Amino acid sequence: MDTTSTRIISAISRIGSVLRSGMWEFATRENLNPAQAEILQLLHNRAPQGVRLSWVARQLSISAASASDSVAALVAKGLVRKVRALDDGRATDLHLSDEGRLVAERIAGATGFADEAVATLSPQAQQQLLGGLLQVIGQLQKTERFPELRACLSCKYFQPNRHADAAAPHHCGLMGAPLPVAMLRLDCPEHEPADPVQQVKNWQALV
Ligand code: SF4
Structure with missing residues (x-):
């Protein structure tokens, strides 16, 4: 049955698709995949604090293996650094490199069109x-x-x-x-x- 709640979820889902499309275009321009772009955004929001790989996986609702692959690609591109965690010498924290920070700062523009639409309300x-x-x-x-x-x-x-x-x-x-x-x-x-x-x-x- 088509209830108000199902129509709301349909609207949220469609908006989510449009936002993902904007992120996809941005990521392609930057030679990244969407998950990699989202990881840069997460790290930027948490800077200067570092984050664990397991936290990244939970935030993106992806497996630890997928998160690990994406982070490895970002490290290889020089956008993310792995640093020994201050609170646990056996653990590793993820941080943005200077270049990664510059890319992350450009990400907000990828979905700026949606921000402008909401701002008209x-x-x-x-x-x-x-x-x-x-x-x-x-x-x-x-x-x-x-x-x-x-x-x-x-x-x-x-x-x-x-x-x-x-x-x-x-x-x-x-x-x-x-x-x-x-x-x-x-x-x-x-x-x-x-x-x-x-x-x-x-x-x-x-x-
Ligand atoms: S400190 Fe807590 S209550 Fe205050 S703005 Fe931040 S999240 Fe909100």
Whole structure:
């Protein structure tokens, strides 16, 4: 049966295809495959901190072997460096090389057309869309089908519904400032995981 939920998933899926197509064109121009481009983007978002191969595989929902092949290709191209992990001498962290960082900085332009399309919506429509998508992500995280995020809603500094202002009800304890829904982050470098009970309460704050 064609329900509203199936039409929403169909729309998200089609948007995902268009975004992948943009990433594919970019990757081809840069002599990369799409997985390699996504790995550069992940490493860029986590810089200067290094990441483990297993984390990359989880974020991309691919096998450790596939992630390893893609990383090996990036190392061979001089875009990624393997460095002994500071917290475990037997482990290896992945970092961008200087050239890899330059390529990663160009990746945002690959899907800039989608950013421009969303930016044409009213601020209220953007806020409602973001809130709805965050709720879907929260539901998917309950089923462990969504990779780990450094999102406000899983952060120990997030204080839900602390303010009476309907436009900015939440609060970031680290910044000491209100958090409008439109400013909720999905990948914040200052994120510190909240305990599981608090995380459930945080995600419920959007319902
Ligand atoms: S520290 Fe970052 S992730 Fe945590 S609540 Fe503040 S803005 Fe959100």
